[in-house]
Amino acid sequence: MTEKIAIQAEADLGFSRKLSRWLSKREESLFLFLAVIIGVLSGLAVVAFRLAIDRTHSLFYGSGQLPKWPAVILIPPAVGLIVAFLVTMLFRRARGSGVNQTKAAVYIFDGYIPFRTVVGKFVTCALAIGSGQSLGPEDPSLQMGAGIASALGRLMRISRARLRLIAPVGAAAGLAAAFNAPISAVLFVIEEVIGNWSAGVLGAIVLAAASSVVVVRVFMGPAPMFRIPPYDLKSPVELIAYAVLGVVGGVSSVAFIKLVALLRPWLKSLPRWTLYLQPAVAGLLIGVIGLRFPQVMGAGYESIDAAMHDKYIWQLLALLAAFKIVSTTLSFSTGTPGGMFAPTLFIGAMVGGAVGHLERDLFPSLGISTGGFALVGMGALFAGFIRAPMTSVFMVLEVSGNYTIILPVMISNTIAYIISRKYQETALFDLLARQDGVYLPSMEEAREQATLLVEDAMRPAGDNAVLDEEDSVRVAIRRIHALPQPLYLVRYHSGDWSGVTTEEIQHLVEKGKEDMPLREVISNTRLPMLHPDQPLHSALRQIGDWPQLPVVSRADFQKLEGVISLQDILMTYKDANADDT
Numbered sequence: 001m002t003e004k005i006a007i008q009a010e011a012d013l014g015f016s017r018k019l020s021r022w023l024s025k026r027e028e029s030l031f032l033f034l035a036v037i038i039g040v041l042s043g044l045a046v047v048a049f050r051l052a053i054d055r056t057h058s059l060f061y062g063s064g065q066l067p068k069w070p071a072v073i074l075i076p077p078a079v080g081l082i083v084a085f086l087v088t089m090l091f092r093r094a095r096g097s098g099v100n101q102t103k104a105a106v107y108i109f110d111g112y113i114p115f116r117t118v119v120g121k122f123v124t125c126a127l128a129i130g131s132g133q134s135l136g137p138e139d140p141s142l143q144m145g146a147g148i149a150s151a152l153g154r155l156m157r158i159s160r161a162r163l164r165l166i167a168p169v170g171a172a173a174g175l176a177a178a179f180n181a182p183i184s185a186v187l188f189v190i191e192e193v194i195g196n197w198s199a200g201v202l203g204a205i206v207l208a209a210a211s212s213v214v215v216v217r218v219f220m221g222p223a224p225m226f227r228i229p230p231y232d233l234k235s236p237v238e239l240i241a242y243a244v245l246g247v248v249g250g251v252s253s254v255a256f257i258k259l260v261a262l263l264r265p266w267l268k269s270l271p272r273w274t275l276y277l278q279p280a281v282a283g284l285l286i287g288v289i290g291l292r293f294p295q296v297m298g299a300g301y302e303s304i305d306a307a308m309h310d311k312y313i314w315q316l317l318a319l320l321a322a323f324k325i326v327s328t329t330l331s332f333s334t335g336t337p338g339g340m341f342a343p344t345l346f347i348g349a350m351v352g353g354a355v356g357h358l359e360r361d362l363f364p365s366l367g368i369s370t371g372g373f374a375l376v377g378m379g380a381l382f383a384g385f386i387r388a389p390m391t392s393v394f395m396v397l398e399v400s401g402n403y404t405i406i407l408p409v410m411i412s413n414t415i416a417y418i419i420s421r422k423y424q425e426t427a428l429f430d431l432l433a434r435q436d437g438v439y440l441p442s443m444e445e446a447r448e449q450a451t452l453l454v455e456d457a458m459r460p461a462g463d464n465a466v467l468d469e470e471d472s473v474r475v476a477i478r479r480i481h482a483l484p485q486p487l488y489l490v491r492y493h494s495g496d497w498s499g500v501t502t503e504e505i506q507h508l509v510e511k512g513k514e515d516m517p518l519r520e521v522i523s524n525t526r527l528p529m530l531h532p533d534q535p536l537h538s539a540l541r542q543i544g545d546w547p548q549l550p551v552v553s554r555a556d557f558q559k560l561e562g563v564i565s566l567q568d569i570l571m572t573y574k575d576a577n578a579d580d581t
Contacts, residue, residue, distance in 0.1 A: 039176075074287075102146040110160055141175060174212070182212075245352055256325050281334070299343075321350035380416040383420075487548050
């Protein structure tokens with residue numbers, strides 16, 4: 001009877017495992033299908049969002065290029081009061097750009113973003129950006145996409161693990177639709193939101209981003225966000241000029257971050273009732289700036305296009321960059337919902353155009369294209385301010401569609417990124433999260449952290465610690481007396497490794513098997529093998545209950561490079577932590 005129960009229990013266990021694997025595969029297929037649906041819905045939402053911003057702007061200021069001065073002074077503060085009321089009373093999670101809010105959903109709230117937040121972000125950002133607040137639609141589009149994905153995942157009752165991953169899928173879809181650039185969106189979500197990827201998650205992110213862009217192009221056409229002028233690198237000497245742009249872009253990005261870092265916590269420390277007035281005050285100050293420089297109001301795409309087509313003198317470009325930094329800091333620091341991507345691109349285009357103008361005037365023989373400098377400046381500011389270096393490169397390439405510009409982009413972006421890291425220790429989104437008392441994982445710190453390898457923890461084994469499969473038990477006894485070890489490694493000619501303990505060898509001696517080869521008397525259990533270049537955490541996962549494991553050459557599995565134990569691993573981690581502190 002007991003035997004029948006055991007057989008039945010084993011059969012039930014086998015069925016349960018098969019069912020679990022089947023459900024897991026089915027959920028993976030469902031996840032990929034949901035990614036396409038998320039992309040379509042996010043694309044539709046972003047199309048509606050962009051139209052809402054345009055209609056709001058037209059409603060407030062008419063269809064003219066330059067709004068009339070009474071509206072510029074009165075509308076931003078009036079709408080700021082409305083937005084402050086909505087954010088404070090109805091849509092509290094709509095505050096901010098949307099990037100950190102999406103990261104918090106992934107790492108704190110198991111992928112949960114209330115759909116109410118999507119509605120609130122749509123309404124408040126359309127009002128704020130349409131009224132002239134110096135913010136952009138890209139970051140809010142990212143959060144709206146993540147919110148749509150979260151709501152759909154809950155509706156389909158997917159598992160908690162998948163629900164946590166579905167927000168980045170929606171984030172990529174929303175950002176890709178806003179930028180009309182799927183590769184840049186995928187890279188940014190990987191670089192800044194999740195930090196790494198698996199094949200399943202990457203596939204879902206790519207599907208969502210691609211499908212959202214298809215939807216946007218159906219409704220808004222295939223044209224890129226900006227009209228890019230022709231570009232050609234005429235002389236290698238011109239690369240020095242782009243290096244100068246990288247320096248100026250890096251310094252500008254540091255100044256921008258530090259201004260936000262100073263003003264935002266000061267405004268947050270003011271009495272709570274001021275939250276209702278801060279967006280209105282920011283709107284009033286931006287309106288005052290807008291009387292003379294209306295280009296700084298709103299996202300500023302038209303001005304970016306004008307800078308790339310050489311329609312501004314360098315003095316105006318420099319002033320627009322400076323006033324855009326001030327106006328964006330005012331809007332963002334007061335809690336007005338909206339994104340930082342568009343202002344960053346605006347500032348970069350103005351800085352790049354100004355540097356290009358000056359260098360063209362100083363060195364006319366180079367034949368410098370100010371349009372190319374404006375385009376590269378966008379990437380340099382993005383690299384220095386947002387601190388997503390890979391995204392910054394591919395964003396410029398994707399927007400321009402011209403791969404001849406890749407070398408100037410890489411030079412300027414790298415220099416701007418290095419300067420920003422040197423003079424501003426904490427990246428923007430990490431800084432904002434810590435100001436809010438939320439400690440989200442820093443993707444930049446994770447990228448920059450040195451990876452500990454197996455070779456950092458392994459130690460030499462010594463010839464006496466290694467036995468051959470042909471060695472007899474008597475040889476093993478002599479090794480025990482020469483070099484006591486918790487586990488003696490046994491090398492097989494096939495390249496496999498096994499192990500035998502002192503107790504096992506002594507037990508074989510007691511049985512009178514001194515002259516028998518080890519391959520015939522020890523267990524057939526094979527040890528996991530490690531290689532010197534593997535990450536140390538892989539050794540921690542494989543070591544299990546083994547006293548030590550062999551570290552072998554990738555070129556020759558019979559060549560022992562060293563051995564590693566649990567104590568070696570823990571001591572290496574301890575020493576690394578001591579060095580960091």
